Amino acid sequence: MDKLLLHVGPTTIKEDILIAGLENNVGFTSKEFVDAFSYSLKGLRYVMGVSKNYQPFITPGGGTSAMESVTSLLKNGDKVLVVSNGVFGDRWEQIFKRYPVKVKVLRPSPGSYVTPEEVEEEVQKDNYKMVTLTHVETSTGVREPIKDIARRIRDKVELIVVDGVSSVGAEEVKAEEWGIDVYLTASQKALGAPAGLSLLVLSPKALEVLNSEESIAGYYLNLRNWLPVMRSTEEGKAMYFSTPPVHVIMQLAEAFRLIEKEGIENRIKRHSIVASAIRTGIEALGLEIVAKRPESYSNTVTGVVLKVVEPSKVLSETINEGVEFAPGVHPAFKYFRIGHMGWVTPNDAIVAISVIERTLKRLGEPIRFGEGVKAVQEYLSSAR
Template sequence: MKGRKLLMIPGPIEFEPEVLQAMGMATTSHVAPDFIEVFGNSLELMREVWKSPMGQPFIVAGTGTLAMDMAISNLIEHGDRVLIISSGYFGKRFEDISKRYGANTTILEAPLGEVVSLDSIEKELKTNQYKALTITHVDTSTGILVNPKPIADLAKKYNTLSVLDGVCSVAGEEINQDEWGIDVVLTGSQKAIGVPPGLALLIASQKAMEVWENRKTPVCNYYADWNNWLPIMNAYEERRPSYFGTPAVNLIVALESSLKIICKEGMDKRVKRHRGLAMAFRTAIASLNLKLLPKTNEIAANTLTAVYYPKGIDGTALLSKIANDNVIVAGGLLAEIKTSYFRIGHMGSVSSNDLISVLAVLERALLDLGHQMIAGKSLQTFQNELLKPD
């Protein structure tokens, strides 16, 4: 027996052995020449993953929430208007962060299982002048996928900054930051980037940097202030030592290792892999007479799947049986329906074999709890979907 469970939650994920090996190296000085090279190379590789050759990358010890905080605190001043486009829990978090810095916020909330319409977004942008709008690319709480490109187009049309929460999408979903004109794209290390938790990662456009440089008031967050971090990023990219706060040395070594793996696979191929596995997995889940939270396949994320518990099945018992069979999935997160659904992550280094294991364990648990279904149906469906020609 391998003595460990298969981790299939929406982050942290299963990590590549090379990444864990890099993480376990002897810690070096943060100003040692070899680490400076690693840090500088990581910044450059981020531009390739984000598809943002013109952007300014930041690597800071923290979480995805810190990356959200950095974006808002550096771009928003007291009294600025911010439009929050929400499809779940993390849109509301953007609202909380924006209010903390004195922003006047308007939140457009999608009905459960849906996305906010472009018409309603444009109507709001026509009515009021906004400094920035926020988009949750994939909301981890609902598994809803939002297409950011047309929203970014609207932001440009109405001279509004666009901030994309890519915590559950960067390196898993399609993102072309520079081509789409998105001003900030942010994430955390523990999702599709494939590094243990602890790094806040973002890239800011030249426009975003200009807006920040022209602020009338100081940034109201000392740790997140780009005034402190930009000289550090510039120094490391120029392969010079610098210091503001001690970087997470081992995590950044692991980050470089993972970014190299991602770039070797190639972003287009990686996005296609995520999409193909997710489509097959959703089809397999549906074959078990289970209902997905997203109302259409087009707005279902390719990095995780949110599934309602079947009627008459105790969710706690289902998750317990799955865990006892050495697979870990996540319960619900959205407060209003938390006990009604569960979530399965499938991002980063995920393989078809991982998802076959999940389906097999899920089938056994459902059958044991009396759910009406055909044994083996999801496995057959999954395999058939994968065998379909592109």
């Protein structure tokens, strides 16, 4: 049976994207590859909402290496404020603890988010060089109001960094307009490409810091070493620092082609409709969502809280029914996650809710059986 993948990454990959990597003789200096790389750098600016003033980086790795490469902008003794709404926000602290910087972490109660007012209050108390934010916290599905926070703290800290791993390509991102210095993501999430790449854009100010200071970053993740490669490649000339994953970049280029064809606004709208449809179904079944505050519901991840049944049991049963969901990873909740990003469609929302509905009934979770799919159908019949 074909499986529907509603995980939090890797997500389903379109065949055209997979096929774009099926070439047996692509050298890293070939025109074919350099064109794909150059096109991807421009595509990254498009999904991040930035002009040529921002410098894109595409390097081997994923979300975590993109996060750690931000140490390229820090020096000994710098103070960093981490705003963490869950497991991936906490990862910033784990990373910075490995380096000679001072870290303070702000956390909300589980399932909630640190408010813009709280972030503003904290940055006024100390001299922070950098604030890190997580646009969509994948462990809880909670979205942080990045635009509002940036507006309040823009003039009070030197660098604002946003982890957009679960948002870029599915949520509104206007890094330049909002004044964000580093927006980062990974290839395997809402961009719908294979895993294997870190993607970042840096503001002119971040570039200045990168060029002017001796950073605490090591060798491979030091963006200063990658900068000449990005600049040269975008101009159509191959350059070597470390071997690029050529096939994955060819696939990413195809993903950007398809994203541009769809149009980023249409893509965000599609994600928003699918996310609302799924939440409508979950709530109609009488189940609770991990994200506590509706204004923080994300377009990409929904955590479903269970009262009785073990989440691992639900995951193994639903996979037998042809749908793969993701386990919960936040210790405060008994839950599983529905990933709805990338090439997800409204029809996938129907399938997801229908499989959850009948599986939970069979396993004995108290639900309003029969209400889930019906509510999704009603929602989708009028959603535009």
